[in-house]
Amino acid sequence: MTTQAQKFYHLGVSQKDRTQCWKRYLALWGGGVLALSLIISGSLVTTKVLAGSDQSRHESDQGATQKHSHGKSMEGAHSHGDGKHGTHNYHAEKSHHNHFMKTVKHDGGGNGIQYDLTFKAGELMAAKLVKLSFKPIRGSNPDARVPLAVVHEKKIHLLIVSKDLSYFAHEHPVEQQDGYYVWNHTFPKGGKYVLFADYTPIGGHNKVKRIDIIITPYHPHDVEHLAGAAVKNQDLTWEENGYRVSLATQNGSGSFNANTPVVLRATVTKNGKAVTDLSPFLGALAHMVLISKDTKEFLHVHPLEGVGLGPDILLATNFTNPGLYKIWIGFNHKNKIQTSAFVVKAK
Secondary structure (H helix, E strand, O other): OOOOHHHHHHHOOOHHHHHHHHHHHHHHHHHHHHHHHHHHHHHHHHHHHHHHHHHHHHHHHHHHHHHHHHHHHHOOOOOOOOOOOOOOOOOEEEOOOOOOOEEEEEOOOOOOOEEEEEEEEEEEOOOOOEEEEEEEEEOOOOOOOOEOOOOOOOOOEEEEOOOOOEEEEEEEOOOOOOEEEEEEEEEEOOEEEEEEEEEEEEEOOOOEEEEEEEEEEEOOOOOOOOOOOOOOOOOOOEEEEEEEEEEEOOOOOOOOOOOOOEEEEEEEEEOEEEOOOEEEEEOOOOEEEEEEEEOOOEEOOOOOOOOOOEEEEEEEOOOOOOOOEEEEEEEOOOOOOEEEEEEEEEE
């Protein structure tokens, strides 16, 4: 093929003109190369920017997925009605950023949903059978039936104490077709009593309903009706029916500190011999109820697992404030429930 330079020679163009043409030719060629370079460079920059944008979106999506995964992993499990207290409807854990994340599952589990327990009773007379009725309700729809989870083999644990803390009973109201839970109880004497109803709506939080009642005959000026009147001094030993139960901290101390986590150790003997064949009592080795002298603080505690069948029962708790506390520990031996009682002074 004839080149552009050969054409210049055939046309008889002067040396000066040929030189100027060469300069124009080289300039045009250089401009084309520069333009092509800019186009290629721009394409690479655009590709890099788009790739960076895609990477940002991927990281954003990954972050959203991670957050969702955190929330999902912290959803509380439903109570399955297997009597295990370790099954919770509410769960709280720390995330990697040290924020507490709290989620509750399904109907009745969202924040803002309020539950309550309505109460009605027959004639409140001492030494007569009194019908106590409880109905769980949801604040947003009081007419809707609220199913309760089975916790330690029962749907409601009803703890009945006299105001002076001399009397204690652990009962379990029975579910009726109309949605009420009913228990018929005989109060041994007149006076003030406190009912603590421990229950868990399915999908909701565990709740305790406190109800104050007066059983007639009632004499307001009697000392025995004052809160905690029967709780005076620390008493860490209980004896009855041939049993002896001693209470101490896990390390054997009889000194208790307020607002400090502590593991209590109850040691059970029968006729001077260690009891090593305790049977389950409502899905646990024992049940402990702790109430402050003024009856304002209430705890329903179950033993630590994996500690055998006696003679030691280990229970983790905390005395919130200094003062006297009444403690009842119920246990099952030879198919009979024994209820031991103690008084602890927290310093």
